[in-house]
Amino acid sequence: MNKWAAALPVLRERNFRWFFLSRSINTIGGMMTPVTIAFAVLTIDNSPQALGIVVTAEMGMNVLCLLFGGVIADRLPRRTVMQTCYLVMAAVQLTLVTLLAGGWATVLWMSLLGAVAGGASAFSMPAQQGLIPQLVAREHLQQADSLMSFVRNGATFIGPVIGTLLVASLGLELALAVDGASFLVAAALLARVMLPPAARAATSLFGQLREGWNEFRSRSWLWVVVLAFGVLNAIQIGVWVVVGPTVAKNNPSLGISGWGIVLGAEAIGMLVMSVVLMRVHIHRLLLDGMAGVSLIAIPLLLLGIHPHTVPLAVAAFVGGAGTQVFSTAWTVAMMERIPSAVLSRVSSYDMLGSFIAIPVGTMAFGYLASHVQIRPLLIIAGSCYAVVALSTLLVPSVRSLTRLPAATAAEADA
Structure with a gap:
């Protein structure tokens, strides 16, 4: 890390280093998720229509919750909002593991869990956007975003490959459990980011909107x-x-x-x-x-x-x-x-x-x-x-x- 910090000044900032590690693990896990979820749906109902229903439920809830996600991220500590979303995503994955292992999983259950995941993402994304300027100096904003983009773009390759290999080698349930564990690790690492307490909002939720x-x-x-x-x-x-x-x-x-x-x-x-x-x-x-x-x-x-x-x-x-x-x-x-x-x-x-x-x-x-x-x-x-x-x-x-x-x-x- 010291060598990287010398080459990239943004990594000298302690809070950003922990945030970067957390987001890197979360991003790789997030790129695994579509693969593991797709195999899970097709295991239940080998139909493109079933997969489409689950994806639509997730995307629809994401759009519905975005505005409120932005309000909550400005109203509450952004680190806490992100950690909560990571824990919700871990719970979604581990619930799915339980349903699959017990033979109780259905397309309806998958759709409901997809909707919860989409809602969590709608709260997490605005919180992340608002958190980065609190972690780095103004002159390092572009470098911070480029570094995060490097991880995100790299995970576009690595995540699906890892997800596919885990499903093939460990089986679907264990692959989903590993995916869920990545969200728990990301939440734990984010706890090392230290920020001053957020100011209490003086206006109502709709006023903030x-x-x-x-x-x-x-x-x-x-x-x-x-x-x-x-x-x-x-x-x-x-x-x-x-x-x-x-x-x-x-x-x-x-x-x-x-x-x-x-x-x-x-x-x-x-x-x-x-x-x-x-x-x-x-x-x-x-x-x-x-x-x-x-x-x-x-x-x-x-x-x-x-x-x-x-x-x-x-x-x-x-x-x-x-x-x-x-x-x-x-x-x-x-x-x-x-x-x-x-x-x-x-x-x-x-x-x-x-x-x-x-x-x-x-x-x-x-x-x-x-x-x-x-x-x-x-x-x-x-x-x-x-x-x-x-x-x-x-x-x-x-x-x-x-x-x-x-x-x-x-x-x-x-």
Whole structure:
């Protein structure tokens, strides 16, 4: 750790080191969860429809609880909120182990547990977003986010592999128990993070919700980008999750294995860029960020124009790198420009606006891919993605947003 701390100043900060260890274990465990849960559902009912019901229950509860998750994370100690969510997730996994071992598991039980897990995630995500600025100095925010992104992107590879190996070697119940134990370890490590007591909220829960909304809508750069991402995420997830596998399966020049390579290339692009951004600072936050994320339009277009493995993998790598530029720039902008006392609430509005149209996108592209020609559909989708992403730069507050000097950032947080 000393060698890493010398290379990465953010690791010299004790509280962040414990938070980083906790989040790393939690992230790897979280990436194992979809694999273990999917095998659990298919063990009960070997039907894609059953898996869809469970996933929908989890996603639906997540969206429903996001705003209240932001309020609670600003109202109570964020470390405590995160620890509680980790313990709830551990309880969900260990309850499922008991149900499977006793032969009592059903799709209904899985859906109910999925809903509890989705709700816990809705409280955990805003708390995490609001906690990081309390742990690191302002000048280290980008490095902290890049380091966390490196772990998250790496876990995208490692987590599913570990989950699959555990299921194959230990069996489903023991694999789920290991997954649940990872949440317990993460909660224990988070206890080492020492923060001053949180100030008691002077307003009601719904009053705080209104305060978060007022903070959100008062910043044009914020709501413009969130509005854009409501469209961008619907397009990207709709194409990448629904149409992409269909194209791959029916195109011998790509195929299922080729599609796996393409998805891996995208994740590698994000991983590599997260390493680069530990050292290279972004100054023009949203100009660089929105230009970076617009690069996702390239693989979307190429999927329709020339769906071959190698060029599509290269394009996905570039798109993944651009996505990471935006992700880091956006996180730093939020942490610098939003007062810490309302950061979790504002983050919950951000997440809600960005995620809410994703189910619409998946349903719409599923329908369109079955009723229109896929090639022109993807060309139009990729073109719309680029237009929407780059059009945000027509807004002066988006185009001109830069890093704040340390003194100014401290005043904004006061």
